């Protein structure tokens with residue numbers, strides 16, 4: 001078993017690797033789509049933070065789709081957490097919130113960063129919930145853009161691998 005900082009106990013239910021064959025993507029301005037995805041969460045030595053990855057692929061061709069990677073920090077001694085994330089399409093996003101039991105929920109706390117040459121529409125805000133039930137992990141992501149109010153973009157349930 002991996003050793004980790006005591007401050008990370010509230011997040012330990014996330015640790016390890018997860019996979020799903022059926023992610024559901026939608027948004028009012030696009031066609032619905034499906035995807036497969038792997039996720040992983042590992043503590044960084046004895047530091048009170050976690051490295052994470054979400055790696056999605058096309059369900060038929062297996063071509064890489066979206067990539068998100070970053071870190072989860074916890075304010076030691078509390079349930080207050082922060083996701084510090086980078087997306088391969090040129091977005092950086094910091095989300096904060098709370099972890100409680102085997103569930104967490106976070107929302108963007110700063111303006112979402114983007115390159116000068118990102119495609120429109122600009123992302124204004126994101127929300128995320130992660131919830132573990134037995135050996136399944138549900139991930140739901142909401143998004144607000146300059147054109148569209150906060151709406152679900154992604155929903156997926158991973159199995160522990």
Ligand code: HEM
Pocket residue numbers: 023025027029030031033035056057065066067068087091120121122123126141143145147148153154
């Ligand atoms: C479209 C952002 C995750 C697949 C979009 C759009 C935005 C966006 C801004 C354009 C919406 C519009 O035209 O109104 C994000 C953000 C994500 C995320 C912030 C994570 C935090 C993902 C993931 C996948 C994905 C994980 C695939 C597995 C797509 C697809 C489209 C799309 C297929 C439509 C095609 C396109 O416009 O390129 N996303 N996305 N997205 N997203 Fe995401």
